[in-house]
Amino acid sequence: MSERTGTLLVIEGGVVATVAGEEYAPGHVVVRGNRIEAVGPGPAPALDGAEQAGVERVDATGCLVTPGLVNTHHHLYQWATRGLAVDDGLFGWLTTLYPIWARLDEEITTDAAAASLAWLARTGCTTSMDHHYVFPADGGDLLAAEIEAARRIGLRFLATRGSMDLGRSAGGLPPDHVVESIDQILAASAAAVDTHHDAGPDSLLRIGLAPCSPFSVTRDLLAESAKLARDKGVRLHTHLAETQDEDAYCRERFGASPLDYLSELGWVADDVWFAHGIHFDDAGIAALAEAGAGVAHCPTSNARLGAGICRLRDLRAAGVPVGLGVDGTASNEQGSLAAELHLAALLARAIGGPTAVTVRDVLETATLGGARLLGWDDQIGTIEVGKQADIAIWNLTGLAHADIVDPVAALVLGDRPPLDLLLVGGRPVVRGDRLATADEERLTAAALRANRRLLAQADN
Secondary structure (H helix, E strand, O other): OOOOOOOEEEEEOOEEEOOOOOEEOOEEEEEEOOEEEEEEEOOOOOOOHHHHHHOEEEEOOOEEEEEOEEEOOOOHHHHHHOOOOOOOOHHHHHHHHHHHHOOOOHHHHHHHHHHHHHHHHHOOEEEEEEEEOOOOOOOOOHHHHHHHHHHHHOOEEEEEEEEOOOOHHHOOOOOHHHOOOHHHHHHHHHHHHHHHOOOOOOOOEEEEEEEOOOOOOOHHHHHHHHHHHHHHOOOEEEEEOOOHHHHHHHHHHHOOOHHHHHHHOOOOOOOEEEEEOOOOOHHHHHHHHHHOOEEEEOHHHHHHOOOOOOOHHHHHHHOOOEEEOOOOOOOOOOOOHHHHHHHHHHHHHHHHOOOOOOHHHHHHHHHHHHHHHOOOOOOOOOOOOOOEOOEEEEEOOOOOOOOOOOHHHHHHHOOOOOEEEEEEOOEEEEEOOEEOOOOHHHHHHHHHHHHHHHHHHHHO
């Protein structure tokens, strides 16, 4: 190993759940630079004298080692509006919050995004996407603001340039003052890809295109966004089948279910994933599976808004790619990706019985499943030789977990374990259950200022 270059980190003693078919109890993982060099049972292979001097060793005894969690649906700016419209369904919630979000600017977006990404990291997330679709005319470059926040916190990031062009006066849900013209949207979307997208194997930043939803964008915008995304070689995302109200809206306005409407526009394909996907029928699930289109399951947000329960077992059984998402923290004040594992397992079993999903099914959904949705599964999502070193080490030695026999069950069914270490591309982002890349107290203070300033502006 001495001829290879890069810093060397050896993790030993913990239970290693690779999500690639093997578990080692105990096992080892060797990381060189940003990639996994070795994984297997027992202690790591012996190093020669030269390498011994520079190696960092991590004793993971009593810990569970997993791939980092992958967040497949989020609205980072919403950290600034938590705790509002707490008893509303989706449409009432949006009606309350759109006028507030119309006051977003770069500073508020940066501080809200940084806080949200920091908490995602603290709850085991190494890769997050974001769906930002509110662009006030005088707000500045909000996409660049959240990209800067992700760089500061240190997460792998897929930023989608969202959009809305169907205002209330034209039959849509959003107020007219928060929508853009289709020409503005397409120009900004192309610029976002050209400026920020990195398709390389070591990329920490990719871009996708994400018109908001069938009730906030026009048919032309959906069609043109799909064409642009495919011309640029990036992925497509939107909200779909989240509520019964959406289904009724699409049937009345378009004469089709939400999925059939999107299918007419070329959106049911293997470069697309949909947020929520609660109300797909059997035929819809079969169509998704045949096309390879995926679903981001957001159990806490769906429950908070009373939207329903995604058919996780049926989607997985049909072969539909499924990942987990936190969704915006205005509809999921917890903002924890680890919490989504817990609720996804419980809700699936509540409606499908105790064998609906196993704890390992849920861990796979939160890691490899999410990586597949984002088109990143060749680099992340499992602990395998050659993949990016995106790794979480969960400490199970405390009162809450020490006597839970199955460590994967401890993570999925128990309380959120503390993180001994979280690596993104081999770089520590969390150490000792504290953020290693930024000061948490300063992030908290900045987020509170953003919240107060945004709400004060909305009152004026």
